[in-house]
Amino acid sequence: MKIIPEQPTRLRLVPISKLAAAPKWQLETMRALREPLFLWITNGQGRITIGARTRGFHPHNAIFIPAGTLHGMQALTRVQGTAIYFGARHGLELPETALHLRLRDASQHAEVSQLVDYVQREVEGQRPKADQAAYHQLGLLAIWLDRHNAAHQGENAAEMTQLNANERLTARYAALLEREFGSSLNVTDYATALGVTPTHLTRACRASCGRTALDMIQTRRLYEARKLLMETDIPVQDIARNLGFSTPSYFSRAFSLQIGQPPSSYRKVHEAKPRLTH
Incomplete structure (x- = not known):
């Protein structure tokens, strides 16, 4: 499904x-x-x-x-x-x-x-x-x-289109991340797929857009998580599984650390608000 x-x-x-x-x-x-x-x-x-x-x-x-x-x-x-x-x-x-x-x-x-x-x-x-x-x-x-x-x-x-080496690598990583952010792939997996070391990938991302490779993964997953919590009634454990988190508890800890409240509380606060465009 x-x-x-x-x-x-x-x-x-x-x-x-x-x-x-x-x-x-x-x-x-x-x-x-x-x-x-x-x-x-x-x-x-x-x-x-x-x-x-x-x-x-x-x-x-x-x-x-x-x-x-x-x-x-x-x-x-x-x-x-x-x-x-x-x-x-x-x-x-x-x-x-x-x-x-x-x-x-x-x-x-x-x-x-x-x-x-x-x-x-x-x-x-x-x-x-x-x-x-x-x-x-x-x-x-x-x-x-x-x-x-x-x-x-x-x-x-x-x-x-005329990007430097760091920007070209970051662009390739960003495109791959957009396709796979719902999987459990980590920075090492992405770096291997791109033919570079994790350190090289992180350095390129930081030089290009001021963010680490890991931060780009977590931010993209949590962006999708917030949208799903606000706009759907999908259970929290299903959101965690379909966004590549190993367990619902790990998802809840990561979400709370970044957002300041657990997923269930976030959903309650936002459930009465109008849905956003995208």
Whole structure:
């Protein structure tokens, strides 16, 4: 039985201010979605990590994150804009690599704002065939992304894909971790799979993103654990087993040490709160 629930498959638009107001753990923990994500930043600044590279973001930044791409975000000031979650069954031709476009021309700002606005009107208008119309508008956004990807190919390639040795190793580790975080693999297992020593892997992770390899494992598992405790009624022992913890008691100790309260208490505190987007 699949314990970890699938993420929503429908198109959703969420104010970035709402995402930025989420708990720090939910915003900053590195994780991957099963759907593409487009961020249009209109105000504020912060940092976003995509794969193994961290960059600052500012107003009029357009960021596209393909499905399955590990990412995390930190808001340094009040951030505003729109996040578009494409849904898992969008059927669109989208870039296969992440894009971070800093738009400097006012006409470009107006163009992308208009595209986002058109999608939002269809989603919120609830008119006949609204979903179909919204995805047609998303198709225009996909074309916009493709055109700007080509126009900024040199800049984007240099900043997003030309990683140093530590960043390349960390990116490989992050991708493997995202596939296997529900298993009982430890740092040694991951290092062996990547053909390096555990010490080398930990050093590379620390140099790339300021975190140890072990911290990345624990943080990713506990991120998923908190979501499952908040959003489902799956028993704690099943969550522990399906996230690779050897015993429920070990899971409870690790959770309590990191979060400050045991899993059962955490669930009771949050069970009346509305569910989060992702």
